[in-house]
Amino acid sequence: MENLKKLELFTKAFEDLPIGVGIFHVPDLEDIRSIEYVFMNKIILHEMQKSKEEVFGKRIIEVAPEAYQHEGGLLVIKTYQRIAKEGGNVNLGLVEYSNHLTEGTYECSIHHLIDNYVYIMLRNVTDLEQAKNELELKNKELKQFAYVASHDLKQPLVTISNFVNVLQKKYENTFDDNATQMFSFITDATERMNQLINDLLDYGSLGQKEKMTFIDCNEILKEVQQDLSVAIKQSNSTIIIDQLPTIKGYKTSIRLLFQNLISNAIKFKKPDTHPIVKISASEDIYWTFSIEDNGIGIAEENTQKIFNVFKRLHNRSEYKGTGIGLAHCKKIIDLHKGKIWVTSTVGKGSTFVFTIPKNK
Ligand code: ADP
DSSP states (O other): OOHHHHHHHHHHHHHTOSSEEEEEEOSSTTOGGGOEEEEEOHHHHHHHTOOHHHHTTOBHHHHOGGGGTSHHHHHHHHHHHHHHHHOSEEEEEEEEEEOSSOEEEEEEEEEEOSTTEEEEEEEEOHHHHHHHHHHHHHHHHHHHHHHHHHHHHHHHHHHHHHHHHHHHHHHGGGOOHHHHHHHHHHHHHHHHHHHHHHHHHHHHHTTSSOOEEEEEHHHHHHHHHHHTHHHHHHHTOEEEEOOOOEEEEEHHHHHHHHHHHHHHHHHTOOTTOOOEEEEEEEESSEEEEEEEOOSSOOOGGGTTGGGSTTOOSSOTTTSOOOSOHHHHHHHHHHHTTOOEEEEEETTTEEEEEEEEEOOO
C-alpha cells in the first residue's frame, strides 16, 4: 500500500481517540525546520485552537514558530527528527508547553509511523497536575495542623493533671468515697487523653523521616516480644513465631505494626483462656504475613471498619485502647504499598494478614 493510503487509514483510526494524536512528516531528516503537520486529531486541534485548514500540510515553523524558541517545544521537535531517523519510540513523560494561546503540562510520547513519518500522543494533564500539587500542599498543611493541634493540646493537659495531683495530695484525707472516685475518673481521663494525643502525634508523623532499609523480621519480633514482655507474662500468652523473612521497609513502622497486631492479639482474649498467638510468613510475588490468635474474634460486619481511626467495638471498661492501633497498621501497610485484612470467627479467634511487596 502506498504511503498516502496508509496515512489515510491511520488518520481515520486516530481521529476519534480520546487522547491527542498527530502525525508529522520530516521531509529533510537533517533540518528540523522542514517538519510539517500531516494530520492532527480533534483533541490536538482543540488544544492548538486551530482549524484543519490552518494546520494540515503546513510546516511547524509557519504555524507555531514560537515552538522553536521554547524549551519544551524544541525538545518535542528534535524528538520528531530523531525518531524519524532512527525509528522506535520515546516516552517524554511530562512536558511543559506554553504559547500565546495555550499553556499547560502534557504527557507526551512520540512514535515512528512509516518512513519519515512520526506520530505524537498527547494528554493534557494540567488540571491533574495542579490538583496533585494542591493535594500535596493541603496534605502538608493538614499534617502540620494535626501536629500543632495535638502538640498544643498536651500543654493544658499537663497543667490539669499536675493540679489534680496537687489537689489530691492536699485534700486526700478529707475525701469521702464519692470524691475519691471522681478524682480517679479525672486521672483516668487525663491519662487516656494523653495516650490519645501521643497516638495521634505518632499517626501524623508516620514514615516521615524514615529511610527504607532491609529488615530482618526475626530480629524485630525479638524486640517486640521484649517490649510486650509484661503483657505477655500477665496474660500467660504463648507466642509462636515461624522463621520470618528479611524485607525492605521502614523499620520503626514495621516494628510498630507487629507490636500493634500482637498486643491486640493478647488484649482481645477470651476470659479464662490464655492467648496463643502464631506469627508466620509465606513467599509469593510478595511477602504475606499472618498473626493468628485464639481471642474473642470480630463479627463479619466489623472486619473493615476496625481499620478506621477511633473505631472500637468495645467500651473502655472491657478493653482499654484508643482505637488508633489498626488505623496505624493500615497506614503503615499503605506506606509499603501492601494490603491488610482480617479473617475472623466470633468466639474462636482472628487472623490478621498483611502483604509487603518484595523489593530487591
Ligand atoms: P484499640 O486496640 O486501641 O481499641 P485498634 O485500632 O487496635 O484499637 O483496634 C480497633 C478495634 O478492633 C478494637 O477496639 C477491637 O474491637 C478490634 N480488634 C482489634 N484486634 C483484635 C483482635 N485481635 N481480636 C479481636 N478484636 C480485635
